[in-house]
């Protein structure tokens with residue numbers, strides 16, 4: 001809660017008063033006085049001065065508490081020649097704070113005025129223009145749909161509801177009959193769809209001067225009000241901030257100028273109610289200050305513009321209309337239809353040459369929405385955004401004036417100097433990844449250096465990193481599938497990884513046998529290949545089955561059609577989410593469904609498929625082993641094939657992270673036939689290995705692979 005220095009408080013002396021509104025902070029505060037006994041609950045407004053000085057609030061509001069919902073008699077509409085209101089004098093709406101409506105809380109007060117402002121904006125957007133509209137009133141207006149016919153009669157009857165939240169209108173000209181409703185925070189509904197977005201009926205722009213608007217220099221009370229908000233006399237003078245008197249009320253007058261000429265004027269009373277001179281051009285506040293500037297700052301309110309000046313930034317403008325509630329999800333309208341941001345287009349020549357535009361809008365949701373709407377129109381590439389400093393653990397300061405008031409000009413300068421590039425979807429900086437880079441450096445992500453295969457012979461050559469793609473090839477029967485199975489068993493044993501298996505050549509029971517033999521280290525059957533080694537017993541089988549269930553998910557196409565890569569990856573995604581698998585085996589490539597459009601070559605198809613697999617691997621931090629066969633090798637002499645020999649495309653070697661050829665000697669005369677050559681032919685990530693050959697011995701009985709010296 002913001003508290004003011006005692007010197008700024010002026011309490012109402014009425015002894016019945018138990019609630020006092022303090023003014024001078026950005027928001028009014030409603031406090032309970034402990035000084036007087038509670039007799040009645042009345043709302044009183046404290047004034048800057050109790051002297052005969054002009055007051056910012058009308059004193060005759062004291063102790064008056066009209067209900068905003070009390071029914072009012074509907075007076076007949078009288079036609080008038082000059083303005084919007086066509087009421088008998090007694091029923092005329094009373095503008096501003098003397099309307100007889102006492103708001104119960106400052107929050108409600110701000111909410112209601114915002115609601116009415118939104119409602120007026122809605123009406124203005126469909127051509128019903130009236131800054132003076134007040135809740136609970138009826139108006140007779142020229143209909144923007146039919147223009148009142150030849151006689152331009154005021155045929156449109158408009159009613160603003162008592163709470164100021166909705167408007168209803170009806171054109172009584174039979175030829176038109178336009179009627180509709182709108183709420184402050186909902187869409188317009190009317191009989192003519194086109195009228196929901198009718199462009200504002202163009203009124204000629206007024207020429208205004210300080211004299212014609214009866215503007216005056218700021219009084220001492222307002223100077224004190226600004227001083228409290230850290231805005232100096234010099235800044236107020238340079239920005240020609242003035243005041244306007246209406247009866248015994250005074251409003252701040254922010255003068256909008258272009259080349260020094262008064263173009264428009266916006267008023268603000270102390271309750272933060274705003275209104276603007278009708279039929280004047282919408283431009284930025286402080287426009288002349290950004291003429292020729294390459295760096296410009298855009299803020300959300302006049303006070304923030306003045307605050308920026310206190311921090312040393314004159315190259316700043318404020319938007320004239322505040323912020324939208326949210327970012328529009330529609331396409332950008334054409335310049336002419338972009339009514340809410342007309343001020344941008346009216347000031348185009350001032351901003352088009354700026355190379356850096358700092359969007360220092362409020363830190364709340366509407367402020368962020370405004371920044372986004374501005375960035376959409378100005379071009380994100382030249383926009384920057386500010387980060388308002390922390391107020392406490394839970395909140396940040398909201399805008400420039402708050403930072404100036406509570407942290408001072410140096411802090412506000414720092415906010416602007418530390419502005420960041422406005423984010424562009426898909427465009428990043430290394431800075432955005434510093435946290436991840438640090439984790440990588442400190443090895444807290446997990447497996448940064450890869451997981452050992454479990455074979456010392458391969459430690460220097462190939463380690464397994466989550467999120468990578470390893471292509472495994474080799475001539476038929478070389479032991480590719482066996483080696484991968486053995487690797488999975490090792491990884492499960494050392495780091496507990498789980499796997500999804502899409503092994504289309506294996507029957508499930510055969511695959512289970514091979515895995516169990518490696519896991520239990522005993523043959524499944526008591527037959528020839530088991531030699532004299534005892535077969536696994538039933539208990540071992542049961543334990544093995546539990547291990548199989550815990551460790552593997554099976555991806556299998558139940559019908560007789562071939563699975564597509566999309567289908568496999570989708571199921572693998574489920575396995576990641578459901579079972580937390582760390583690896584996926586697709587064995588082999590040629591058992592997938594490779595239908596492709598006639599216009600696509602196999603090379604293009606393979607490239608696209610591998611991209612999908614890599615995306616899956618990276619996105620889910622899942623290692624993928626993909627088995628691919630070499631094309632038919634003519635005049636093969638028994639040496640290991642090349643990765644470029646893989647049938648289909650050179651993309652297999654181009655796109656994979658790791659490429660491995662499994663090879664074994666089948667000629668007893670050429671060497672031992674149980675020795676397996678693991679040819680690491682490609683390693684993209686030098687952290688985890690390098691090109692070279694490792695040799696393992698294959699145990700036919702259990703299907704295990706071992707280091708030669710083991």
Ligand SMILES: Nc1ncnc2c1ncn2[C@@H]1O[C@H](COP(=O)(O)OP(=O)(O)OP(=O)(O)O)[C@@H](O)[C@H]1O
Pocket residue numbers: 474475476477478479480481482483505629664673674675676698700
């Ligand atoms: N080094 C080896 N010595 C003897 N037999 C082996 C060796 N490696 C694998 N085998 C045997 O070869 C057979 C085929 O193994 P595996 O299925 O792993 O080969 P593959 O390369 O995947 O074959 P394919 O290309 O036909 O799918 C299995 O019976 C396996 O026991």
